[in-house]
Amino acid sequence: MSLRIREFATDDLETIKEITVQAFEPVSIDRNIENSFGTIKGRDWRFRKARHIEEDARRQPEGIFIAEWEGTVVGYITTLLDADTGVGLIPNLAVDATVRGQGIGRRLIAHALEHFRRQGATHARIETLDQNEVGQNLYPSMGFQEVARQIHYCMKLRDSEETPD
Ligand SMILES: CC(C)(COP(=O)(O)OP(=O)(O)OC[C@H]1O[C@@H](n2cnc3c(N)ncnc32)[C@H](O)[C@@H]1OP(=O)(O)O)[C@@H](O)C(=O)NCCC(=O)NCCS
Numbered sequence: 001m002s003l004r005i006r007e008f009a010t011d012d013l014e015t016i017k018e019i020t021v022q023a024f025e026p027v028s029i030d031r032n033i034e035n036s037f038g039t040i041k042g043r044d045w046r047f048r049k050a051r052h053i054e055e056d057a058r059r060q061p062e063g064i065f066i067a068e069w070e071g072t073v074v075g076y077i078t079t080l081l082d083a084d085t086g087v088g089l090i091p092n093l094a095v096d097a098t099v100r101g102q103g104i105g106r107r108l109i110a111h112a113l114e115h116f117r118r119q120g121a122t123h124a125r126i127e128t129l130d131q132n133e134v135g136q137n138l139y140p141s142m143g144f145q146e147v148a149r150q151i152h153y154c155m156k157l158r159d160s161e162e163t164p165d
Pocket residue numbers: 023024027092093094095096099100101102103104105106107127128129132133134135137138141
């Protein structure tokens with residue numbers, strides 16, 4: 001397998017947003033919200049999930065790494081490092097479904113951890129959903145230790161087409 005992990009370039013943004021919306025359908029809070037409430041403001045969950053990647057790229061583009069297989073972008077990982085706390089966070093990670101199970105996700109995480117170490121971080125954080133079996137196996141197998149579980153809630157405030165009073 002000819003896999004290369006490289007730095008993110010602005011030109012990669014649309015591709016990694018596309019990989020994101022394909023990868024996260026079964027494991028996305030935004031998708032879950034849509035399952036319960038329908039689309040919001042005429043936008044589906046893909047629009048909202050893709051915004052997270054735009055936000056990661058806006059905050060720390062130098063912390064995004066791209067997995068390229070024979071010249072094709074097949075995955076990515078985003079990182080956010082808070083130098084003051086020494087804790088690095090991995091907000092998003094995805095690999096194209098056609099090439100999963102071959103160690104690309106593992107390589108991306110290892111690369112992100114090395115990036116954190118090089119930047120002086122002492123700890124790394126990652127989150128996964130209860131419904132994400134892969135994450136719950138993969139992350140502990142790479143050395144992450146469970147520290148908390150969280151419940152996400154959502155409520156409707158008004159119909160999207162209603163204007164505020
Ligand atoms: C998570 C993800 C990035 C992993 O990518 P990948 O390239 O397949 O990862 P790897 O091949 O390095 O490892 C995947 C591991 O999960 C295991 N796995 C695959 N399907 C599984 C399942 N249904 N249940 C449990 N483990 C599973 C694989 O066996 C492998 O473990 P191993 O190395 O011990 O054999 C990919 O599955 C993905 O994009 N998922 C959708 C988006 C997502 O969940 N992102 C993370 C959000 S927290």
